Amino acid sequence: MIDDTGKVLTQREEPRLATAAAEALPGGGVVLSAPGREPLTVAPPEPGATTAVRIFGQKVELVSAGGEARDWLGELLGREVFLAHLDDPAVRRPIDDPPYTSPGETVTLADRYPLLLTTLASLDSLNALIARGDDAAQGPLPMNRFRPSVVVSGTGPWAEDDWNRLAIGEVVLRVAKGCGRCVVTTTDQATGVRGREPLRTLAAHRRLDGKLVFGQNLVPLTTGTIRVGDPVEVLD
Structure with missing residues (x-):
């Protein structure tokens, strides 16, 4: 738009x-x-x-x-x-985000990267931190605050920080970088009303390389279809 x-x-x-x-x-x-x-x-x-x-x-x-x-x-x-x-x-337009991108990696109309991965365990961990903070009444937050394309279950909290390459079903993907979050995450996706969470809690607990990180940006290395229920293999 x-x-x-x-x-x-x-x-x-x-x-x-x-x-x-x-x-x-x-x-x-x-x-x-x-x-x-x-x-x-x-x-x-x-x-x-x-x-x-x-x-x-x-x-x-x-x-x-x-x-x-x-x-x-x-x-x-x-x-x-x-x-x-x-x-x-x-x-396609080049993904221009050095040093996290490689020549030939492209995207269409997404902000920066083609795909965003989050995990249920990390959301649970974040919500537990919010519940102990001054704005506990604003939680727990649903996953749609973070607008991921891929949601993974069965991991430990923040396990995705250490992933480099994944195979999801028939598709191999590169983990480019942690996703620095913006004010959109504070917007209730049902009402359009903004609060202070999760940015306040991310600032206290998830400030990485100057960004407030939740989730990982992905770049596909092969083509194929990802389906709900596909197994996820961490390649390295």
Whole structure:
């Protein structure tokens, strides 16, 4: 989603986006929904004029998803915004995050890395720390605060800090770095209301290399499909 200047908008700037959902449809469309709003089905736009959008300083050409999506999101947020579509799925941008990346590693429209891994044991450990703090009433936090793509069970707390390469089902992945967390993690994903946790507790207990870390950024080394229930093997 972009504003009228071509700037990408996320929950960092618009916490109310937490109350909206986008359900993917076969063929590339999405259904937008939010409490108190009629759902809107948005089909993939026809190829047309593109808008240059910068994501972490890198330019990507995107196509507007049309006026209905613009109006629906504009009414939700009270400002002019546009839903944008990546017209060419082969388009990739380099993951520019030295020294944690290697030449040829790419991403599409995600902030920085293609995948984010978290573990249930680490969330339990974090919630135990929150429960002992001054803002205990803000916990326990659900996993959706951290918006992971892969959630692993059966580990010890923070075991993922020591992983380098994983095999999940048929896919081999490289663990690039710990994920430094931002203000989005303080946003209740049901209401869009912000608090102080988990950043306050992460600052006290999980400050690594100057970042407040929860989860690990992943880069796929092979292609394939990851499925719920796939075994996870730590290769090194």
